[in-house]
Amino acid sequence: MEAADAREKxxxxxxxxxxxxxxxxxxxxxxxxxxxxxxxRAQAAEVTALAEAATARAAAFDAQAEARLAALAEGAQAALAAQAARIAGFEERLERDRAENAGALGERLAAHARELGEGLRGTGALVHEAADLLRAGGAEMSAVSEMFTAAVDRYREASDRWLDSLGAVEEALEHKGRGETADLLGTYLDQTREVFDHSLRFQRELFSELRALRNRSS
Structure with a gap:
């Protein structure tokens, strides 16, 4: 009897x-x-500020460039909001299910979310400094608009791939065994790191171009 009680305890x-x-x-x-x-939210605010600064300089660039900057603000805000919403929703599901393998999955997803936050902060810093350059009047507005449009297009593509991968992981939690889920999660995390490495490299290239534009115009 005591042994059974000890085991139960x-x-x-x-x-x-x-x-x-x-x-x-x-x-x-x-x-x-x-x-x-x-x-x-912080990055969306910076992009909006950039679009507003560009509008104030409407006489310095044509209507097509202005439209591209407006599309930039809308596209960036939508992509970032979608990412934040999906991560928050997945966290809520972990809390609700409390499945046997949720601990290991939560550990890795928490680490991934921190990496994602760092990537967003890096992009926000880029947009903030680029906005300062534009407000200083040192860059050609049409050229900057072209580069930021390309940046958002690439960022949106990376976001779409990331969201598709997250959907596959969520499906695996419902239909696959723990071993298959762990393998798929590992692939997903590797892909996510690759996406953000690519994003950060592109940001550095973009900012080099911005600095070169300012140096040529000064």
Whole structure:
């Protein structure tokens, strides 16, 4: 009888420990999701400020460039909002399901969300400094508009690939075994890192072009 009681007590303690770790992981993931959403809002505000600064200089560039800057603000805001919403929704699902493998999945997804937040902060910094350059009047507006339009197109493509991968992981949680899910999640995380590495490289190239434009015009 005492042995059975001891086993039951040990089992209860193990379950409590597991639940505590899962709660902590969920809290971390929730914070990461909030960080991503906040960074998305901050970047959208910077892009909007860029579009407003461009509008104030309407006499310096043609109507086509102005339209492209407006499309830039709309496209960037939509892409970032979609990413933030999907991460927040997935976090809510983890909390609701509390599945047996949710702990390991939550750990890796929390790390991924932090990486995503860093990528968004990097893009936001780029947009912020580019807006300063434009307000200083050192760049040719039409050329800058072309480059930012291309940047948003590439960012949207990366976002679409990332969202498609996240959908595959969500489906795997419902229909595949834990081994298959882990393999798919690993592939998804590798792809995500590749997407953001590409995004950061492109940002550096874009900003080099912006600086070159300013140097030529000064």
């Amino acid at each position: 040990a089992r209860a303690e193990a379950e409590a420990l597991r639940d505590g770790r899962l709660d902590a992981l969920i809290a971390r993931l929730d914070q990461a999701s909030r960080d991503v959403a906040e960074n998305a």
